[in-house]
Amino acid sequence: MGDVQALLRYVFQTENQLTIPVSGTGSAAMEAALCNFIEPGDDVLIAVNGYFGERLVDMAGRYGAQVDRIDRPWGEVFTPEEIEANLKQKSYKLMAIVHAETSTGALQPQVAEIAAAAHRHGALLVLDTVTSLGGVPVEIDAWGVDVAYSGTQKALSCPPGLSPLTIGARAREVLDNRKTKVANWYLDMSLLTKYWGSERTYHHTAPINMNYALREALRIVDEEGLEARFARHRTFAELLWQGLEDLGLPPRVPIEYRLPTLTTPQLPEGVEDATVRKQLLSEYNIEIAGGFGPLAGKIWRIGLMGYSSRKENVTLLLAALKELL
Numbered sequence: 586m587g588d589v590q591a592l593l594r595y596v597f598q599t600e601n602q603l604t605i606p607v608s609g610t611g612s613a614a615m616e617a618a619l620c621n622f623i624e625p626g627d628d629v630l631i632a633v634n635g636y637f638g639e640r641l642v643d644m645a646g647r648y649g650a651q652v653d654r655i656d657r658p659w660g661e662v663f664t665p666e667e668i669e670a671n672l673k674q675k676s677y678k679l680m681a682i683v684h685a686e687t688s689t690g691a692l693q694p695q696v697a698e699i700a701a702a703a704h705r706h707g708a709l710l711v712l713d714t715v716t717s718l719g720g721v722p723v724e725i726d727a728w729g730v731d732v733a734y735s736g737t738q739k740a741l742s743c744p745p746g747l748s749p750l751t752i753g754a755r756a757r758e759v760l761d762n763r764k765t766k767v768a769n770w771y772l773d774m775s776l777l778t779k780y781w782g783s784e785r786t787y788h789h790t791a792p793i794n795m796n797y798a799l800r801e802a803l804r805i806v807d808e809e810g811l812e813a814r815f816a817r818h819r820t821f822a823e824l825l826w827q828g829l830e831d832l833g834l835p836p837r838v839p840i841e842y843r844l845p846t847l848t849t850p851q852l853p854e855g856v857e858d859a860t861v862r863k864q865l866l867s868e869y870n871i872e873i874a875g876g877f878g879p880l881a882g883k884i885w886r887i888g889l890m891g892y893s894s895r896k897e898n899v900t901l902l903l904a905a906l907k908e909l910l
């Protein structure tokens with residue numbers, strides 16, 4: 586348990602004592618990142634530019650928050666200035682934003698500036714790093730993020746089933762000063778800290794097979810080193826981006842905020858989304874995802890995460906696409 590926590594602090598680049606793997610997939614830690622800090626009636630601001638921002642809105646509302654949202658079309662990102670303009674409107678307790686939107690392939694820049702704006706207006710910043718952690722820089726302490734969560738099955742290359750969560754001092758204080766009990770018993774960090782702290786007090790049966798798997802996955806990350814890992818994700822993403830351009834499938838997201846772990850090429854007229862994906866799977870054993878929501882039928886979603894971010898995968902996919910198209 587101690588190894589897992591120390592290694593999670595390393596990948597999150599944080600000193601936060603309260604850094605643990607939550608039992609359950611990414612959505613479990615997403616839920617924990619909200620329910621531990623929200624009390625009924627609290628004002629919460631959510632930035633929505635894709636599917637997972639929508640999920641944050643839904644979850645926060647279920648815990649009784651008064652949710653306001655700031656929207657951008659799917660695939661775009663936010664500026665700290667527009668977020669600050671919204672933060673000024675009310676006394677928000679918390680704001681949440683997705684770092685890497687898996688539904689669009691956009692990587693939110695300037696998280697440090699957004700965190701500073703949140704703090705100027707007395708709000709906590711919650712950051713979704715499900716598709717960024719372990720694949721692109723996530724600097725929780727340097728950026729001043731109060732709460733961040735992720736999943737094990739993306740760039741950490743571990744089976745799904747746990748979700749890393751880190752909680753900083755400012756957020757801890759909010760948790761310690763709640764007037765009401767956390768509405769979700771299973772995810773109540775004030776209870777879980779006793780299990781993950783020195784007391785090791787039973788809370789719920791730990792999924793220990795997953796804890797061992799995560800320990801090993803994180804040891805592999807540590808062995809490679811974060812900097813080398815980020816560089817590898819970048820190198821093979823760039824190889825993919827160039828190859829897609831050459832095939833007439835340009836990535837939809839501008840390069841300034843394009844996500845290396847998930848690329849979203851735009852489909853040209855006449856390319857049959859489902860047919861090509863089916864052939865890729867049956868003839869080449871390669872699975873890529875389609876778009877959904879407003880991007881359904883318009884893009885593909887190609888993951889290069891963790892172990893799968895390799896030259897041979899990119900080369901094979903590009904060759905297969907060339908043939909099929």
Ligand SMILES: Cc1ncc(COP(=O)(O)O)c(C=O)c1O
Nearest residue numbers: 610611612637685687715716736
């Ligand atoms: C950005 C983002 N947030 C949250 C989640 C939810 O994680 P899970 O599906 O592991 O519950 C996902 C899953 O793909 C995601 O991509």
